[in-house]
Amino acid sequence: MKQIALVMVGFGNVGQAFARLLLRKKPVLAEKYGLEFIVTGIITGRHGGAINSGGINLTRALETIQRGQSLDILSEQPVPANVTDFIFSSSADAMLETSPVNHHTGQPAIDHIKAALNKGMHAITANKGPVVHGLAELNKIAAMRGKRFMYESTVMDGAPIFSLFRGPLPAADLQGFTGILNSCTNFILGLMEKGMSLEEAIGEGQKIGITETDPSADIDGWDAAIKVAALTSVLMDIPLKPQQVNRTGIREITPAMLQEAQQAGERWKLVCTVRREGQRLLEASVKPARVAPGSPLYSIEGTSSYVEFKLDVLPGLGIVEGNPGPDTTAYGMLADLLNVLRGQ
Numbered sequence: 096m097k098q099i100a101l102v103m104v105g106f107g108n109v110g111q112a113f114a115r116l117l118l119r120k121k122p123v124l125a126e127k128y129g130l131e132f133i134v135t136g137i138i139t140g141r142h143g144g145a146i147n148s149g150g151i152n153l154t155r156a157l158e159t160i161q162r163g164q165s166l167d168i169l170s171e172q173p174v175p176a177n178v179t180d181f182i183f184s185s186s187a188d189a190m191l192e193t194s195p196v197n198h199h200t201g202q203p204a205i206d207h208i209k210a211a212l213n214k215g216m217h218a219i220t221a222n223k224g225p226v227v228h229g230l231a232e233l234n235k236i237a238a239m240r241g242k243r244f245m246y247e248s249t250v251m252d253g254a255p256i257f258s259l260f261r262g263p264l265p266a267a268d269l270q271g272f273t274g275i276l277n278s279c280t281n282f283i284l285g286l287m288e289k290g291m292s293l294e295e296a297i298g299e300g301q302k303i304g305i306t307e308t309d310p311s312a313d314i315d316g317w318d319a320a321i322k323v324a325a326l327t328s329v330l331m332d333i334p335l336k337p338q339q340v341n342r343t344g345i346r347e348i349t350p351a352m353l354q355e356a357q358q359a360g361e362r363w364k365l366v367c368t369v370r371r372e373g374q375r376l377l378e379a380s381v382k383p384a385r386v387a388p389g390s391p392l393y394s395i396e397g398t399s400s401y402v403e404f405k406l407d408v409l410p411g412l413g414i415v416e417g418n419p420g421p422d423t424t425a426y427g428m429l430a431d432l433l434n435v436l437r438g439q
């Protein structure tokens with residue numbers, strides 16, 4: 096049995112889901128892959144951290160954080176307050192990074208990933224910021240250190256998007272893509288079709304935990320724009336920042352507009368589109384659009400998401416992800432980890 100040590104930066108929805116997944120998959124990881132994972136360090140923003148070279152008891156860590164207590168009580172030694180100091184003082188094979196996204200700079204997650212790679216760890220993140228603001232530099236450091244920088248969960252959570260293009264689509268030329276990449280606005284538009292106002296629909300989303308207290312990143316299209324930028328930067332090798340995406344959110348969409356579309360047999364969706372000609376982008380946009388029943392976007396309901404790739408060899412390759420959330424995101428991170436360890 097090979098033991099793999101992990102450190103976790105961030106222990107919120109996704110970090111906790113990852114810990115639960117590690118506990119649930121422990122038998123299969125041992126039997127099928129001959130791997131035993133231990134978490135030697137966890138650090139958070141306001142809930143302290145823990146270091147234990149023999150492995151933190153994840154069940155206790157989950158109970159502690161759910162009680163709202165600091166993880167410090169689980170630590171065998173004082174935890175550095177500074178996250179990069181914490182990473183440098185940790186001894187692990189890989190870091191799982193799940194700190195909150197910064198759409199504009201990608202920090203501090205970029206620094207966390209640099210520290211982990213420089214310390215000789217693979218770095219796996221669910222945070223989109225480092226992918227669009229630090230991709231080239233992080234890939235360069237990873238290559239220099241003989242480690243990997245992985246980010247499957249940053250777009251469509253656990254659905255295999257980046258790994259699909261790494262493996263099963265050799266020599267395919269991606270010419271464009273279209274899709275619904277923001278779950279929150281798709282859910283809100285669905286409620287507004289039933290007559291709710293934008294504010295009521297946001298309130299409903301907040302009740303079930305899919306809408307942030309400050310919903311502007313979703314409503315104004317930033318989350319969709321950063322995903323567009325991540326897909327374009329990685330899959331097309333055209334560096335694109337979310338600020339460069341032609342972005343319109345859903346604030347101007349009214350229940351009356353939604354009902355009028357429905358009467359005409361159509362629906363409003365927040366649609367992401369990228370088209371290229373060679374290395375020149377013809378379009379990179381996030382904007383509300385009316386879609387007809389013939390479009391695959393029409394039937395994407397609730398929090399589900401969808402992307403359709405236009406490749407020279409496959410003109411319409413579509414992927415739907417139903418009911419995403421922290422658990423599916425955690426799975427994308429585990430898949431990254433296993434793929435790294437298997438050299439894929």
Ligand SMILES: NC(=O)c1ccc[n+]([C@@H]2O[C@H](COP(=O)([O-])OP(=O)(O)OC[C@H]3O[C@@H](n4cnc5c(N)ncnc54)[C@H](OP(=O)(O)O)[C@@H]3O)[C@@H](O)[C@H]2O)c1
Nearest residue numbers: 105106107108109139140141142194195196221222420421
């Ligand atoms: N939720 C999803 O389904 C989903 C899907 C795809 C991608 N993502 C991405 O995954 C990441 C995590 O999402 P989440 O829902 O787990 O967020 P979350 O619940 O807000 O958790 C964020 C975690 O990061 C910690 N943190 C905050 N600032 C930090 C810092 N400067 N250094 C280290 N840790 C810090 C927080 O600690 P405190 O709570 O103590 O402040 C918390 O443990 C985000 O980048 C998000 O965009 C999430």
